[in-house]
Amino acid sequence: MWEFILERYNYWIVITLMMTGLYIVFSRGNLVKTIIGLNVFQTSVFIFYITIGKIAGGTAPILMGGHGGGHDGQGDHTSATHGADAAHDVSVKPTLDDLRAGSDAAEAAGEVEAHSHNDLAAAMKGVEQQPAYETQSLHSLPDMAQAAQGNSILADPGEAAEAVLTPRDQGLHDMPEAGLGADGHETLGHEAVTSVTDAAAHAADIIYTNPLPHVLILTAIVVGVATTAVGLALAVRIQEAYGTIEEDELEAEDYEAEFGERLAGSEAR
Amino acid sequence: MIHFPGLEHLPALPVIIPLIAAPFTIVMRPGRTPWLWATLVSWVTFACTLLLLEVVWHGGPTEYKMGGWAAPLGITYYIDLANALVMMLVAAMAAVVFPYAYFSVKSEIARAQSPAFYTAMIICLTGLLGVAATGDAFNVFVFLEISSLSTYALVAMGARRDRRALTAAFNYLVMGTIGATFYVIGLGLLYQATGTLNMLDLHERLAGQDNKVVEAGFAFIVTGIGLKLAMVPLHLWLPNAYGFAPSAVTAFLAATATKVQIYLMVRFIYTVFGFEFPFLEVALNAFLILGIVGMFYASFVAVFRDNVKQMLAYSSVAQIGYMLLGISFGTVDGLTASFVHIFNHALIKAALFMGVGCVVLRIGSSQLTAFRGLARRMPWTTWALVLSGLSLIGVPPTVGFISKFKLMEAAFQTTTLIPPLLVVLLIGASSLLAAVYVGRLIYTMVLEQPPENAPAIKEAPHAMRVALWIMVIANIYFFFFTDLTVGVATQAAEALMCSQAGCGGAY
Amino acid sequence: MFSLLSPDMAVYLALAVPVFGFLGIMLADKYPNIREGVTLITGVITLYMALTIFVAVGAGQEPGFEFLEILPGLSLSFKVEPLGAMFGILGSGLWIVNSLFSIGYMRGSQANNQTRFYMCFAIAIMAALGIAYAANLLTFFVFYEILTLSTFPLVTHNQNEAAKKGGSVYLGILLGTSIGLLLPAIILTWITTGTTGFALGGILASSVEANDPVVSVLLILFAFGIGKAALMPIHPWLPNAMVAPTPVSAFLHAVAVVKAGVFGVLKVAIYIFGIDFLSMGSAADFIMWIAAFTILASSMIAMSQDNLKARLAYSTVSQLSYVTLGAMLATSMGAMGGGMQIAMHAVGKMTLFMCAGAIYIKTHKLLISEMAGLGRVMPVTFGAFFIGAMSIIGLPPLAGAWPKFLLMIGSADAGHRLLLFVLALSSILNVIYLLSIPLKAFYFSDNGKDGVGAGPQGRVQWGNLKEAPFFCVMPPVLTAIGCVILFFLAGSLYDYLLPIMEVK
Structure with a gap:
């Protein structure tokens, strides 16, 4: 009590x-x-x-060194999602399968984004498509999110959040942290697949606080x-x-x- | 369709143009220059919104990403028919009221303050257009406050004529800030539950969610917007704010500010929360009751007001009741009626307040006694007031009739708490109250004799009369030609309602 | 052919000419002779148009046109049928007579704002014609409201406290009932049937059952919503409107406004509900008994009124309910009686009002109790009054006899024996409160208090007449003659109106 x-x-x-x-x-x-x-x-x-x-144990949302390349492609309308919960118990090196799943998703998302430049309806379709992508990789979401991390994929922060969070079951208390944790960690930019591993490994060590509410x-x-x-x-x-x-x-x-x-x-x- | 360079930025232009123009205004030499500049800005903005409406009307909803950033991160402007219509309306009112303002402002506001006045007007315009244009819920708050802050200042500028404008502005500030803060709290709760601020995404994520967090968020947002749009019983700031603000400001605000808030309410209820949201029923029932109470209570108070500006301000509160009623039906017809009334009521109230402004300019008072025998002293103004007053009651051939017709039509076709026939009769009965207070005004102007030894006065200046009569003619024109009002409103309502029926996306 | 114009064009012009007249009167503000000339010329042209239409309709045509579509499926459009053609000719014809009377009266009383007076009159006649020729309820409603508003300045013409009070009641009740009840009724009809057009045989029959509660609701909304029909308890506007100058009362509150109301009721009964449909349901009975009650109650009130105009006003309330009664009988004879009553009563009641105006202009007397002996110095005026009163009571050989007769047949057809008694009783009451006036004027003496009526009782002093100005006396004489002529024309009118009873 x-x-x-x-x-x-x-x-x-x-x-x-x-x-x-x-x-x-x-x-x-x-x-x-x-x-x-x-x-x-x-x-x-x-x-x-x-x-x-705020995420427990999270630090200020300033990128720590190690993957400076992440700053370049910020114009590319994509963001990486990182499940905060996942960050705690995730294996540092994602498996090759996960990586592939991640980059597939990235492509799909890229397309969606490209469409949405001109055509809203297409974007809507895109949003509808996403659940499909989620079901495909839902079970491995944490890992995938890891992989996606440096690789600049899409997924709206909350999309991932929804997967992690089932609001009905969770109390008021858990929700904020979980919900925000989901998009708690974002980096931008394109990285070669080779550097993904590094970046992911690095990012897994650092937990960032969600910057958006602060902004x-x-x-x-x-x-x-x-x-x-x-x-x-x-x-x-x-x-x-x-x-x-x-x-x-x-x-x-x-x-x-x-x-x-x-x-x-x-x-x- | 002609292609202008930069047309791809069209959705943002109505917001950007006044935003950029505003700072220049403040450094201008007091007097005519800021007015000319503001008028120019309002006309250009109006042209943009017209073009935008045209594009959206024939080409479907359009989207614009601020700075090229996509939805989850960046701020996106989504323009569908609903906001295009509201934006066009706001800009049109600006385009009419700004030219009108010159003489009124000259007499009511210190010359040195005129650049500040027009700056605030332009910023207010920006804010209102921004609220209507943006598809990002937090961005709404920012624009809401941009318009509100400038409004507080504008209302306070009425202090030169009556110091009560200051207290009115202060009350408005307190209530407005509480309203905006409630909105932000609600938004925070929604963000907790969904992790996004984009309206479209919010709708996606909220689908199927029904928990205390979302319900609390909903309640906070509805209350917050309710405060801003002067929903009874949260209307207390409005009568004084409108009553003591400079005439041009009152005309502009009465025609636009609450209308944009109503739009925002609709957007949240239908686009963000959507129809499956279980808690919605409660809110709609509340709107039904509050709408009806507002219709009667505010009309009743209006009957006993001796200050015409305040009388019309209370009437605005009552008219908001009609719009809420339309929303509360939860049908396409109801929503159409609300949108039609948003448009028509803007025309009506702009005309009425502009007419009162002319009287204030020439006679120096907005008390009912100042209107005695006005038909002989200022015939043009008088007949403009008479016609727009009839429009307020809903007498054909004026737009008020179209509003009443659509609203009653919608009311007949719903199943609400209250039997439809009763709702319709209540609408009729409250129109009768409107007839009473408008009748009082008309009687005073037309049938009473001017006071003894009243000084001879001139009619209002041409600029004001022309603007006034444009509004009056619009009041009659849109009775006969309803493509723009009913046509667009129906399509907009269908699109909004469609969002939950799953026919092709939220916009 | 009677006219060079096509009937469709005539409908257009009948509505447009009064508007031009309005502008012409406005421009001729400073020149009273030209102004009144414009009024008369406009009246004559309008009457010509109405006649053209009348003839065309008699030949089986349905002239009309669509002006504008306001909302999808809802348009302002016009289509003339026999009842409307009759009302149109009545309105425009009596307008001319009334204009002549107005000239005498307004000049005689040196009234202010005469230009406004004639301008409003022109708009009112336009609205009355719009009502007569309307093809659907929406058009009907629009012109109904225009009529209310354009007559408001006329009612409050004197601009004193009484006018203010009377005007408020007038406008309040008429606007209130029309927006509060008539508009919902129209919208409900629109929703129920998907149209608002008038069609012979009714439009409701195809959409709802006769016993559907919607029908009752609609009928009640219509009956009370058309406030101009002055059914009790929404009749107070009519006595209150008597603060107006007499020409206004004579024309608007004996012809245009009140007849527009009962015309609306009749038209709704025939063309929206349909006579047969109405007779199947039970809703009409309720309104019918209210009408019967109104007939008797307002006759009773009329008897107690000493003010001549007030007595005539209550008499009008009573007579209007004959039309409503005829409509609600839901038999063809009832409808026919109602239709005839519109015309016959208009002519008779206008005679009475104009006589009242003539008396007022000459003697400034309003109270009946002061009129003793006046007949001997104003024999022409009171003679006309006598004929008008006889017509209203329904005595042959005067026009008013026919509708009473038809209504009685209609009541018998519908099986309402009690109504026969009501109608008979009402006629007796009419005799008492109407005929007592000329009786008093001719046969009583006021003991020579103020010089009139000083002569020997029962003898008209031909050498010492004190008639009102020519323009005040001539019009009531014209209409009194009209009462006689219409008695003999009633057969033709009956035949003319027959098509409204043909149910397809």
Whole structure:
């Protein structure tokens, strides 16, 4: 019981912050406090995003040396998927069969991608095709994902995620890690098959944290800062126009302006 | 089809053009230049969206990858008929309201602020178009906030006439931010469950999923968008924000902002979650109830408002009820009705608010008393208001009638919580409420005498009158010629509904 | 051939000419003579068009055209059948008479905004013709709403508090019932049958059973949705509309507006439900009894009204329900009686209203109790009033006799004996509240309070007449003569309308 609660400490933090923030916003106060409440509220969301991106034992999503070639082909619309769960117990050297399966899949995916440049319907078909590819290599997914790693295959991160994760069976707790773990590790680029082995071997040693939520949250932080700035600017203007930033007083003044009489219960100043 | 160079970038152009144009605006000399520039930008954007609609209409849905990055990683713009229509609508409203704005802005906003004003307007346009264009759920949030932030500033600019604009803008900011944050929370939960942010992929991955995480995500997203689109009872920010914003801003926002949010709601419900999503039923029933409550409650409040701008703002809340009602039916007809009403209501409200703007310019007030005997003092404005007011009620030959017709037609053909006939009668009854508040306005303008010793006033400037009458004529034109509205809306709705029936993909 | 025009063209022009008249009146704003000349010329041309159509329809043609397709399958289109042709000729013909009266009345009362008055009139007549010639429910609805809106400025013409209140009730009830009930009815018909077109024998029969609840729902929606038919309890708009200047009441609320309503009811009964179909179900009975109730109840109310126009208004409510009753009898005689009642009552009631206007213009008297002895100084006016009243009561040899007669036959056919009693009782009530007015005017004295009626009782003072202006007196005399002529033309009208009873 306690373990269950404690394990999810990050969510407790998020929920506490969220409620605190909302409470500050809604309870009467002065406008600056409202803005601060809003910030606390938003911060909870930032933390929420960051925690779902975190993989236990993962490092910052910066490529460690060893396969610099991976940076080149980033324009090629393809990404490698790496099941995080797989990373723990995977054999370092993929078998030859796995490699082949991986590169087949890569080709298929490449085609799909090529089509989708112009033709959405084709892309849709492609998406429909993918399950077929999955069933073919589902049992060996971890290995395959390994192989695929340096080799730049396709597969939408989540596609793999779905294979790994069966949400109905898994609790709230496991899901984030599993789901995000699935696309937790991405590298881009083309590599010769020969270098795949190296790269895969290397990557297996390092577990990266999912960078996407972090990137998203960077954007959200920028938005949050902008909102705060606009809000504070408005507060300043309100102070200039009304001479107060207390909500009660503002409301009383607005009420008076609207109906020509004082709000019942408000004290004359 | 003529091929222009750069046509392959067409889906992105409506968003990119104003986005790039905006920064230039702020450094311009106050006065006429920023206005001319903004007008130009809006017209070019409008042309792009028209072209885009044409392409999508005849060539099927189109896709654009930002910077060449494909869907899982990059941001993709998917344009089908639904967004093409909404984008065209938004840009069209901009193209009409921006030229209209000049005199109104001149009188309502300090000259020094005019570059900032037009910058904010253009950014707002960018944001709205972006929300409509993008196929990436997180990108939606970004554009949502781009448009919202500029809207807060725009609303606050009404402070020169009435300082209450500031508090209105502040409330809007708080509510809007909470709404957007709810949306992001919901999106985070969906991301947990699926690992993607692309709407198409989301739909794929969500298929068959029914667990607490997805349900919570759904609830957060619907509530968040509901806040943004002023769904009763989350509408409290809207009347003041619209009521105190500068007239041109009100006209633009009333015609576009909530419409884009409705579109977003539809997109999430039908494209992202899809029809098999078990939790959807709950939401649709909620929309049905909230829609009806909104129709009546907001109309009722509107009847007792003495400030015409606020009256029309409450009326907007009521009209959102109609759109939600259309969505709640969960049928092609219902969705068509919603889209038709999105389009028609934009025309109606733009015309009404622009008319009120003319009055504010010449008489300096939007109180009902200022409208007394207006028919003698400003006949052009008056008759524009009368015609668009009738359109709001739904009297033929105006577009409002088409909306009502489609909505009632859809209502008859559904099986909801409430018997169809009752729904239809309720729609009729709420139209009657609209007749009451519009009738009050029309009566004041047409049949009352102008106040004693009222100073002689001129009609509104030509630029404003022309823009106003373009809208009024559009109100009548689209009654007679419904290819663009009903035709496109039906196809768009069919495509959206098809996504879960498995006929050829989500778009 | 009667006309050089093709009948299709005539339908087009009948609708277009009043619009041009509208523009012409607007342009002639500053010149009253030209303005009223334009009105009259427009009226004559429109009547010519209506006659052309009338003749063509009599020859078995169905002139019409499709104007525009608004939604797939839903178009604005026109197709004239005998009932519509009759209504068209009635509207455009009486418009001319009424315009003459308006000239006398409006000038006599030195009213404001006369240009607006004539402009709205032109639009109203266009709308009435649109209703008459509509080929489907959608077109009917569009013109129905235009009629409501274009008459609103006329009703509130005096722009005082009473006009404001009356106008609000007028617009509220008519718009409310049309959007709240009629529009749903139209859409339900559209969904049920896939069409909104009027077709002889009805369009519902092929889609639903006569006992289907949908039929009852539709009938109730239609009966109350067409608020202009003034079925109780949605009749209050009509008495409230009496705040309007008398020409408006005379034309719109004895002819165009109210008749458009009952015409709609009749047309829906014949061309949407179909007489046979209606007789099979039980829904019509309900409306029929409501109509019967309206006939009696509003007659009773009329008796208690001292204001002449209010009494005429309630009389109209009562008489309109004859048409609804005829339609709901669901027998061919009932429908025929309803159709005739539209024409006959229009002429009679318009006479009464115009007389009321003439009295008001000359003496500024509105209350019946003040009219004692007036007949002796305004014998022509009250003579016309007497003839009109006799016609409405249904006494031969006046036009109103025929519809009453046919309705009684229809009631007997349908097996509703009680209705015979209702109709008879109503006629007695009519006698009381209508004939008491000329009686009072001719035979009573007000004891010479204000100089009129000072002469010996029962003797008209031919040397001391105080008639209203010529233009106010001549039109009611014309229509009174019309009442007599129509009595003898009724046979032709019967034959003309026969096709509506032919069920395929």
